[in-house]
Amino acid sequence: MTRKQVTVLGATGSIGVSTLDVLARHAESYAVFALTGHSRMEALYEQCLAHRPVYAVVANARQAQALQERLRDAGISTRVQHGDDALAAVAADERVDVVMAAIVGAAGLVPTLAAARAGKRVLLANKEALVMSGALFMNAVRDSGAELLPIDSEHNAIFQCLPADYHKGMSSSGVRRILLTASGGPFREMPLELLSRVTPEQACAHPNWSMGQKISVDSASLMNKGLELIEACWLFAARPDQVEVVVHPQSVVHSMVDYVDGSVLAQLGNPDMRTPIAHALAWPQRIDSGVSALDLLATGRLEFESPDVRRFPCLSLARQAAEVGGTACAMLNAANEVAVAAFLQQRIGFTDIPVIIEQVMNCLPSAQVIDLEHIMYADHQARQCAFDWLAQHA
Ligand code: NAD
Numbered sequence: 001m002t003r004k005q006v007t008v009l010g011a012t013g014s015i016g017v018s019t020l021d022v023l024a025r026h027a028e029s030y031a032v033f034a035l036t037g038h039s040r041m042e043a044l045y046e047q048c049l050a051h052r053p054v055y056a057v058v059a060n061a062r063q064a065q066a067l068q069e070r071l072r073d074a075g076i077s078t079r080v081q082h083g084d085d086a087l088a089a090v091a092a093d094e095r096v097d098v099v100m101a102a103i104v105g106a107a108g109l110v111p112t113l114a115a116a117r118a119g120k121r122v123l124l125a126n127k128e129a130l131v132m133s134g135a136l137f138m139n140a141v142r143d144s145g146a147e148l149l150p151i152d153s154e155h156n157a158i159f160q161c162l163p164a165d166y167h168k169g170m171s172s173s174g175v176r177r178i179l180l181t182a183s184g185g186p187f188r189e190m191p192l193e194l195l196s197r198v199t200p201e202q203a204c205a206h207p208n209w210s211m212g213q214k215i216s217v218d219s220a221s222l223m224n225k226g227l228e229l230i231e232a233c234w235l236f237a238a239r240p241d242q243v244e245v246v247v248h249p250q251s252v253v254h255s256m257v258d259y260v261d262g263s264v265l266a267q268l269g270n271p272d273m274r275t276p277i278a279h280a281l282a283w284p285q286r287i288d289s290g291v292s293a294l295d296l297l298a299t300g301r302l303e304f305e306s307p308d309v310r311r312f313p314c315l316s317l318a319r320q321a322a323e324v325g326g327t328a329c330a331m332l333n334a335a336n337e338v339a340v341a342a343f344l345q346q347r348i349g350f351t352d353i354p355v356i357i358e359q360v361m362n363c364l365p366s367a368q369v370i371d372l373e374h375i376m377y378a379d380h381q382a383r384q385c386a387f388d389w390l391a392q393h394a
Protein backbone atom coordinates (compact mmCIF):
# COMPACT_ATOMS: atom_id res chain seq x y z
CA MET A 1 0.00 0.00 0.00
CA THR A 2 1.39 3.45 -0.88
CA ARG A 3 1.72 5.77 2.05
CA LYS A 4 -0.31 8.97 2.16
CA GLN A 5 1.89 12.04 1.77
CA VAL A 6 1.23 14.66 4.45
CA THR A 7 2.19 18.34 4.63
CA VAL A 8 2.06 19.86 8.11
CA LEU A 9 1.73 23.65 7.97
CA GLY A 10 2.72 25.01 11.39
CA ALA A 11 4.54 21.82 12.43
CA THR A 12 6.34 23.46 15.36
CA GLY A 13 3.14 24.59 17.08
CA SER A 14 0.90 22.78 19.53
CA ILE A 15 -1.30 21.19 16.83
CA GLY A 16 1.71 20.49 14.63
CA VAL A 17 3.47 18.56 17.39
CA SER A 18 0.32 16.55 18.17
CA THR A 19 -0.08 15.78 14.46
CA LEU A 20 3.47 14.44 14.21
CA ASP A 21 2.85 12.32 17.30
CA VAL A 22 -0.15 10.66 15.60
CA LEU A 23 1.69 10.28 12.27
CA ALA A 24 4.65 8.60 14.00
CA ARG A 25 2.25 5.96 15.39
CA HIS A 26 1.24 5.06 11.82
CA ALA A 27 4.44 5.38 9.82
CA GLU A 28 3.35 2.46 7.63
CA SER A 29 0.36 4.50 6.38
CA TYR A 30 1.66 8.10 6.31
CA ALA A 31 4.84 9.79 5.12
CA VAL A 32 5.71 13.39 5.95
CA PHE A 33 6.11 15.38 2.73
CA ALA A 34 6.72 18.86 4.17
CA LEU A 35 7.04 20.55 7.54
CA THR A 36 6.80 24.31 8.05
CA GLY A 37 7.75 26.53 10.98
CA HIS A 38 8.10 30.25 11.55
CA SER A 39 10.20 30.23 14.72
CA ARG A 40 11.52 27.46 17.05
CA MET A 41 14.11 26.37 14.46
CA GLU A 42 15.65 23.88 16.88
CA ALA A 43 12.31 22.07 17.13
CA LEU A 44 11.94 22.08 13.35
CA TYR A 45 15.44 20.64 12.96
CA GLU A 46 14.60 17.80 15.36
CA GLN A 47 11.34 17.16 13.51
CA CYS A 48 13.22 16.95 10.21
CA LEU A 49 15.63 14.42 11.73
CA ALA A 50 12.75 12.30 12.97
CA HIS A 51 10.41 12.53 9.95
CA ARG A 52 12.75 13.12 6.96
CA PRO A 53 10.38 15.36 4.95
CA VAL A 54 11.08 16.15 1.29
CA TYR A 55 10.75 19.88 2.13
CA ALA A 56 10.98 22.12 5.15
CA VAL A 57 9.70 25.69 4.84
CA VAL A 58 10.77 28.53 7.14
CA ALA A 59 10.14 32.29 7.27
CA ASN A 60 13.31 33.82 5.81
CA ALA A 61 16.52 33.17 3.87
CA ARG A 62 18.74 33.35 6.95
CA GLN A 63 16.78 30.63 8.76
CA ALA A 64 16.66 28.56 5.57
CA GLN A 65 20.41 28.63 5.07
CA ALA A 66 21.16 27.76 8.70
CA LEU A 67 18.69 24.86 8.76
CA GLN A 68 19.83 23.58 5.35
CA GLU A 69 23.46 23.45 6.51
CA ARG A 70 22.62 21.61 9.73
CA LEU A 71 20.51 19.06 7.89
CA ARG A 72 23.18 18.52 5.27
CA ASP A 73 25.76 17.95 8.03
CA ALA A 74 23.41 15.39 9.59
CA GLY A 75 23.10 13.60 6.22
CA ILE A 76 19.42 14.52 5.72
CA SER A 77 18.31 15.28 2.16
CA THR A 78 15.37 17.57 3.11
CA ARG A 79 15.32 20.71 0.93
CA VAL A 80 14.74 23.90 2.91
CA GLN A 81 12.78 26.74 1.34
CA HIS A 82 11.40 29.98 2.69
CA GLY A 83 8.60 32.49 2.27
CA ASP A 84 4.90 32.60 1.42
CA ASP A 85 5.16 31.13 -2.08
CA ALA A 86 6.99 28.09 -0.70
CA LEU A 87 4.27 27.59 1.93
CA ALA A 88 1.57 27.59 -0.74
CA ALA A 89 3.68 25.31 -2.95
CA VAL A 90 4.10 22.56 -0.34
CA ALA A 91 0.35 22.78 0.42
CA ALA A 92 -0.62 22.36 -3.23
CA ASP A 93 2.15 20.03 -4.49
CA GLU A 94 0.70 17.28 -6.66
CA ARG A 95 2.48 14.61 -4.63
CA VAL A 96 0.59 15.62 -1.46
CA ASP A 97 -2.59 13.85 -0.28
CA VAL A 98 -3.27 15.47 3.10
CA VAL A 99 -2.55 18.96 4.42
CA MET A 100 -2.73 19.77 8.11
CA ALA A 101 -3.51 23.51 8.26
CA ALA A 102 -2.10 24.45 11.67
CA ILE A 103 -0.55 27.86 11.16
CA VAL A 104 -2.07 30.33 13.61
CA GLY A 105 -4.03 33.34 12.37
CA ALA A 106 -4.35 35.16 9.07
CA ALA A 107 -0.85 34.02 8.02
CA GLY A 108 -2.35 30.60 7.31
CA LEU A 109 -5.02 31.75 4.88
CA VAL A 110 -3.09 31.63 1.59
CA PRO A 111 -1.47 28.20 2.04
CA THR A 112 -4.68 26.70 3.46
CA LEU A 113 -6.68 28.06 0.53
CA ALA A 114 -3.99 26.72 -1.82
CA ALA A 115 -4.52 23.23 -0.35
CA ALA A 116 -8.30 23.57 -0.78
CA ARG A 117 -7.95 24.75 -4.38
CA ALA A 118 -5.61 21.85 -5.15
CA GLY A 119 -8.25 19.34 -4.00
CA LYS A 120 -6.39 17.97 -0.98
CA ARG A 121 -7.79 16.40 2.15
CA VAL A 122 -7.56 19.53 4.30
CA LEU A 123 -7.41 19.03 8.07
CA LEU A 124 -8.51 22.45 9.26
CA ALA A 125 -7.13 23.65 12.58
CA ASN A 126 -6.45 27.20 11.34
CA LYS A 127 -10.00 28.45 11.99
CA GLU A 128 -8.98 32.05 11.26
CA ALA A 129 -8.48 31.11 7.57
CA LEU A 130 -12.11 29.98 7.24
CA VAL A 131 -13.44 32.87 9.37
CA MET A 132 -11.71 35.32 7.02
CA SER A 133 -12.54 33.74 3.69
CA GLY A 134 -15.88 31.97 4.36
CA ALA A 135 -17.75 31.41 1.09
CA LEU A 136 -14.59 31.78 -0.99
CA PHE A 137 -13.00 28.89 0.91
CA MET A 138 -16.09 26.67 0.86
CA ASN A 139 -16.50 27.27 -2.90
CA ALA A 140 -12.84 26.33 -3.45
CA VAL A 141 -13.44 23.08 -1.55
CA ARG A 142 -16.57 22.30 -3.59
CA ASP A 143 -15.04 23.19 -6.97
CA SER A 144 -11.82 21.23 -6.49
CA GLY A 145 -13.38 18.22 -4.76
CA ALA A 146 -11.20 18.75 -1.68
CA GLU A 147 -12.18 16.96 1.54
CA LEU A 148 -12.51 19.39 4.42
CA LEU A 149 -12.24 17.78 7.85
CA PRO A 150 -12.46 19.89 10.99
CA ILE A 151 -9.75 19.59 13.62
CA ASP A 152 -11.19 22.06 16.09
CA SER A 153 -12.45 19.61 18.72
CA GLU A 154 -15.97 21.08 18.73
CA HIS A 155 -16.35 21.00 14.96
CA ASN A 156 -14.83 17.58 14.75
CA ALA A 157 -17.42 16.46 17.33
CA ILE A 158 -20.26 18.07 15.36
CA PHE A 159 -19.00 16.45 12.16
CA GLN A 160 -19.09 13.08 13.92
CA CYS A 161 -22.67 13.70 15.13
CA LEU A 162 -24.08 14.89 11.80
CA PRO A 163 -25.47 12.60 9.07
CA ALA A 164 -23.31 11.98 5.98
CA ASP A 165 -25.44 14.29 3.78
CA TYR A 166 -25.14 17.30 6.10
CA HIS A 167 -23.96 19.44 3.16
CA LYS A 168 -27.59 19.70 2.05
CA GLY A 169 -28.25 21.99 4.98
CA MET A 170 -29.48 21.80 8.53
CA SER A 171 -33.22 21.51 7.90
CA SER A 172 -33.01 18.75 5.30
CA SER A 173 -30.81 16.80 7.73
CA GLY A 174 -33.42 17.16 10.46
CA VAL A 175 -31.09 19.22 12.62
CA ARG A 176 -32.69 21.79 14.92
CA ARG A 177 -29.51 23.40 16.22
CA ILE A 178 -25.87 22.88 16.95
CA LEU A 179 -24.80 23.07 20.59
CA LEU A 180 -21.24 24.40 20.60
CA THR A 181 -19.59 23.73 23.95
CA ALA A 182 -17.11 26.13 25.55
CA SER A 183 -14.93 25.47 28.58
CA GLY A 184 -15.42 29.07 29.71
CA GLY A 185 -11.65 29.53 29.96
CA PRO A 186 -9.56 30.46 33.01
CA PHE A 187 -11.71 33.50 33.93
CA ARG A 188 -15.11 31.81 33.83
CA GLU A 189 -15.88 32.77 37.40
CA MET A 190 -13.86 35.98 37.69
CA PRO A 191 -15.85 39.14 38.48
CA LEU A 192 -15.80 41.88 35.83
CA GLU A 193 -13.88 44.32 38.09
CA LEU A 194 -10.89 41.98 38.23
CA LEU A 195 -10.79 41.10 34.51
CA SER A 196 -9.04 44.33 33.51
CA ARG A 197 -6.01 43.41 35.63
CA VAL A 198 -5.36 39.82 34.53
CA THR A 199 -1.92 39.05 33.07
CA PRO A 200 -1.01 37.26 29.81
CA GLU A 201 0.34 34.42 31.95
CA GLN A 202 -3.02 33.96 33.69
CA ALA A 203 -4.85 34.17 30.36
CA CYS A 204 -2.62 31.48 28.82
CA ALA A 205 -3.13 29.04 31.73
CA HIS A 206 -6.10 27.19 30.29
CA PRO A 207 -7.77 24.80 32.74
CA ASN A 208 -8.25 21.87 30.31
CA TRP A 209 -6.26 22.34 27.11
CA SER A 210 -2.59 23.08 26.41
CA MET A 211 -2.44 25.30 23.32
CA GLY A 212 -0.57 28.13 21.56
CA GLN A 213 -0.65 31.60 23.14
CA LYS A 214 -3.05 33.25 20.71
CA ILE A 215 -5.80 30.64 20.97
CA SER A 216 -5.30 30.53 24.75
CA VAL A 217 -6.04 34.26 25.02
CA ASP A 218 -8.98 33.80 22.62
CA SER A 219 -10.32 31.05 24.88
CA ALA A 220 -10.04 33.32 27.90
CA SER A 221 -11.94 36.16 26.16
CA LEU A 222 -14.47 33.76 24.52
CA MET A 223 -13.40 35.14 21.13
CA ASN A 224 -12.31 31.59 20.38
CA LYS A 225 -15.95 30.52 20.75
CA GLY A 226 -16.99 33.48 18.60
CA LEU A 227 -14.57 32.44 15.85
CA GLU A 228 -15.83 28.86 16.24
CA LEU A 229 -19.44 30.01 15.85
CA ILE A 230 -18.51 31.58 12.50
CA GLU A 231 -16.48 28.48 11.60
CA ALA A 232 -19.48 26.23 12.36
CA CYS A 233 -21.78 28.32 10.15
CA TRP A 234 -19.48 27.83 7.15
CA LEU A 235 -18.59 24.20 7.76
CA PHE A 236 -22.14 23.00 8.39
CA ALA A 237 -24.21 25.48 6.32
CA ALA A 238 -25.86 26.81 9.48
CA ARG A 239 -27.27 30.26 10.27
CA PRO A 240 -25.76 32.02 13.32
CA ASP A 241 -29.05 31.65 15.22
CA GLN A 242 -28.87 27.86 14.71
CA VAL A 243 -25.62 27.67 16.71
CA GLU A 244 -25.98 27.95 20.48
CA VAL A 245 -23.01 28.28 22.79
CA VAL A 246 -23.14 26.23 26.00
CA VAL A 247 -20.47 26.54 28.68
CA HIS A 248 -19.29 23.12 29.85
CA PRO A 249 -16.33 23.51 32.22
CA GLN A 250 -15.16 19.87 32.10
CA SER A 251 -14.45 19.89 28.30
CA VAL A 252 -15.50 16.24 28.02
CA VAL A 253 -18.54 16.74 25.77
CA HIS A 254 -16.88 18.33 22.74
CA SER A 255 -20.18 19.55 21.20
CA MET A 256 -23.66 18.28 20.34
CA VAL A 257 -26.24 18.18 17.56
CA ASP A 258 -29.93 18.60 18.46
CA TYR A 259 -32.36 16.95 16.01
CA VAL A 260 -36.03 17.82 15.38
CA ASP A 261 -37.20 14.54 16.91
CA GLY A 262 -35.64 15.53 20.24
CA SER A 263 -32.51 13.38 19.91
CA VAL A 264 -29.30 15.07 20.98
CA LEU A 265 -26.07 13.42 19.78
CA ALA A 266 -22.81 14.25 21.50
CA GLN A 267 -19.17 13.26 21.06
CA LEU A 268 -17.19 12.80 24.26
CA GLY A 269 -13.53 12.24 24.96
CA ASN A 270 -10.52 13.35 26.93
CA PRO A 271 -9.40 16.89 26.04
CA ASP A 272 -6.50 15.88 23.78
CA MET A 273 -6.25 17.16 20.20
CA ARG A 274 -4.77 13.87 18.98
CA THR A 275 -8.34 12.46 18.94
CA PRO A 276 -9.71 14.86 16.29
CA ILE A 277 -6.37 14.72 14.42
CA ALA A 278 -6.45 10.91 14.20
CA HIS A 279 -10.15 10.98 13.29
CA ALA A 280 -9.63 13.44 10.43
CA LEU A 281 -6.48 11.72 9.15
CA ALA A 282 -8.04 8.28 8.86
CA TRP A 283 -11.72 9.14 8.28
CA PRO A 284 -13.87 7.16 7.61
CA GLN A 285 -11.60 4.62 9.30
CA ARG A 286 -10.54 4.80 12.96
CA ILE A 287 -6.93 4.62 14.12
CA ASP A 288 -5.19 4.73 17.48
CA SER A 289 -4.36 8.30 18.53
CA GLY A 290 -2.42 7.61 21.72
CA VAL A 291 -5.23 9.16 23.78
CA SER A 292 -6.26 7.16 26.83
CA ALA A 293 -9.82 5.88 27.26
CA LEU A 294 -12.26 8.30 28.83
CA ASP A 295 -12.94 7.48 32.47
CA LEU A 296 -16.43 8.83 33.07
CA LEU A 297 -16.47 7.71 36.68
CA ALA A 298 -13.30 9.69 37.39
CA THR A 299 -14.83 12.68 35.54
CA GLY A 300 -17.91 12.48 37.75
CA ARG A 301 -20.00 15.53 36.96
CA LEU A 302 -20.77 17.10 33.61
CA GLU A 303 -22.05 20.66 34.06
CA PHE A 304 -23.61 23.09 31.59
CA GLU A 305 -24.32 26.81 31.92
CA SER A 306 -24.96 29.77 29.63
CA PRO A 307 -22.12 32.11 28.64
CA ASP A 308 -21.96 35.53 30.32
CA VAL A 309 -21.74 37.92 27.35
CA ARG A 310 -21.64 40.92 29.69
CA ARG A 311 -18.23 39.86 31.02
CA PHE A 312 -17.14 38.38 27.69
CA PRO A 313 -18.39 40.75 24.95
CA CYS A 314 -16.16 39.14 22.26
CA LEU A 315 -18.75 36.40 21.80
CA SER A 316 -21.49 38.92 20.95
CA LEU A 317 -19.15 40.84 18.65
CA ALA A 318 -18.42 37.66 16.72
CA ARG A 319 -22.11 36.77 16.50
CA GLN A 320 -22.83 40.24 15.12
CA ALA A 321 -20.07 39.85 12.51
CA ALA A 322 -21.49 36.45 11.52
CA GLU A 323 -24.91 38.04 11.02
CA VAL A 324 -23.54 40.99 9.00
CA GLY A 325 -21.43 38.73 6.77
CA GLY A 326 -19.22 39.99 3.91
CA THR A 327 -15.85 41.23 5.09
CA ALA A 328 -17.08 41.78 8.68
CA CYS A 329 -15.63 38.48 9.92
CA ALA A 330 -12.22 39.16 8.33
CA MET A 331 -12.19 42.55 10.07
CA LEU A 332 -13.25 41.05 13.39
CA ASN A 333 -10.43 38.51 13.11
CA ALA A 334 -7.80 41.10 12.14
CA ALA A 335 -8.77 43.48 14.96
CA ASN A 336 -8.65 40.58 17.39
CA GLU A 337 -5.18 39.48 16.21
CA VAL A 338 -3.80 42.99 16.73
CA ALA A 339 -5.50 43.33 20.13
CA VAL A 340 -4.32 39.91 21.36
CA ALA A 341 -0.72 40.65 20.29
CA ALA A 342 -0.88 44.00 22.15
CA PHE A 343 -2.26 42.24 25.24
CA LEU A 344 0.51 39.61 25.13
CA GLN A 345 3.05 42.48 24.94
CA GLN A 346 1.35 44.03 27.98
CA ARG A 347 0.52 47.20 26.05
CA ILE A 348 -3.20 46.93 26.83
CA GLY A 349 -5.41 45.31 29.44
CA PHE A 350 -7.49 42.18 28.86
CA THR A 351 -10.77 44.13 28.77
CA ASP A 352 -9.36 46.45 26.08
CA ILE A 353 -9.47 43.54 23.60
CA PRO A 354 -13.25 43.82 22.93
CA VAL A 355 -13.03 47.64 23.08
CA ILE A 356 -10.57 47.66 20.16
CA ILE A 357 -12.59 45.14 18.16
CA GLU A 358 -15.82 47.05 18.64
CA GLN A 359 -14.12 50.30 17.64
CA VAL A 360 -12.81 48.70 14.43
CA MET A 361 -16.19 47.14 13.61
CA ASN A 362 -17.92 50.48 14.15
CA CYS A 363 -15.59 52.51 11.96
CA LEU A 364 -15.35 50.16 8.98
CA PRO A 365 -18.34 49.12 6.87
CA SER A 366 -18.59 45.49 5.79
CA ALA A 367 -18.16 44.96 2.05
CA GLN A 368 -19.07 42.05 -0.20
CA VAL A 369 -16.38 39.40 -0.66
CA ILE A 370 -15.61 38.83 -4.33
CA ASP A 371 -12.07 37.54 -4.22
CA LEU A 372 -9.04 37.11 -1.99
CA GLU A 373 -7.93 40.70 -2.60
CA HIS A 374 -11.12 42.01 -0.96
CA ILE A 375 -10.41 39.91 2.11
CA MET A 376 -6.78 41.01 2.29
CA TYR A 377 -7.81 44.64 1.93
CA ALA A 378 -10.39 44.34 4.72
CA ASP A 379 -7.79 42.61 6.92
CA HIS A 380 -5.31 45.41 6.22
CA GLN A 381 -7.82 48.20 6.91
CA ALA A 382 -8.94 46.63 10.18
CA ARG A 383 -5.34 46.18 11.37
CA GLN A 384 -4.63 49.83 10.50
CA CYS A 385 -7.68 50.97 12.44
CA ALA A 386 -6.65 48.85 15.45
CA PHE A 387 -3.08 50.24 15.29
CA ASP A 388 -4.55 53.78 15.28
CA TRP A 389 -6.45 52.95 18.47
CA LEU A 390 -3.26 51.60 20.05
CA ALA A 391 -1.30 54.70 19.01
CA GLN A 392 -3.85 56.87 20.82
CA HIS A 393 -4.46 54.75 23.91
CA ALA A 394 -1.53 52.41 24.57
P1 NAD B 1 0.93 27.65 17.99
O1 NAD B 1 1.19 29.08 18.26
O2 NAD B 1 1.36 26.63 18.99
O3 NAD B 1 1.61 27.25 16.58
C1 NAD B 1 1.45 28.05 15.45
C2 NAD B 1 2.27 27.53 14.28
O4 NAD B 1 2.16 28.48 13.21
C3 NAD B 1 3.77 27.38 14.57
O5 NAD B 1 4.29 26.30 13.84
C4 NAD B 1 4.35 28.69 14.02
O6 NAD B 1 5.71 28.56 13.64
C5 NAD B 1 3.47 28.92 12.81
N1 NAD B 1 3.38 30.34 12.46
C6 NAD B 1 3.12 31.38 13.30
N2 NAD B 1 3.13 32.54 12.61
C7 NAD B 1 3.37 32.22 11.31
C8 NAD B 1 3.51 32.99 10.12
N3 NAD B 1 3.39 34.34 10.12
N4 NAD B 1 3.78 32.35 8.96
C9 NAD B 1 3.90 31.00 8.94
N5 NAD B 1 3.79 30.22 10.04
C10 NAD B 1 3.52 30.82 11.21
O7 NAD B 1 -0.64 27.52 17.68
P2 NAD B 1 -1.59 26.24 17.88
O8 NAD B 1 -2.15 26.26 19.24
O9 NAD B 1 -0.93 25.03 17.36
O10 NAD B 1 -2.79 26.64 16.90
C11 NAD B 1 -2.68 26.56 15.50
C12 NAD B 1 -4.06 26.75 14.87
O11 NAD B 1 -4.90 25.69 15.31
C13 NAD B 1 -4.73 28.05 15.33
O12 NAD B 1 -5.48 28.56 14.26
C14 NAD B 1 -5.66 27.60 16.44
O13 NAD B 1 -6.81 28.41 16.55
C15 NAD B 1 -6.05 26.21 15.95
N6 NAD B 1 -6.46 25.30 17.04
C16 NAD B 1 -5.56 24.96 18.00
C17 NAD B 1 -5.96 24.11 19.03
C18 NAD B 1 -4.98 23.68 20.09
O14 NAD B 1 -5.33 22.83 20.93
N7 NAD B 1 -3.76 24.16 20.13
C19 NAD B 1 -7.27 23.64 19.08
C20 NAD B 1 -8.16 24.01 18.07
C21 NAD B 1 -7.73 24.84 17.05
Ligand code: MG
Pocket residue numbers: 152153154228
Ligand atom coordinates in the same frame (compact mmCIF):
# COMPACT_ATOMS: atom_id res chain seq x y z
MG1 MG C 1 -12.03 24.51 19.72
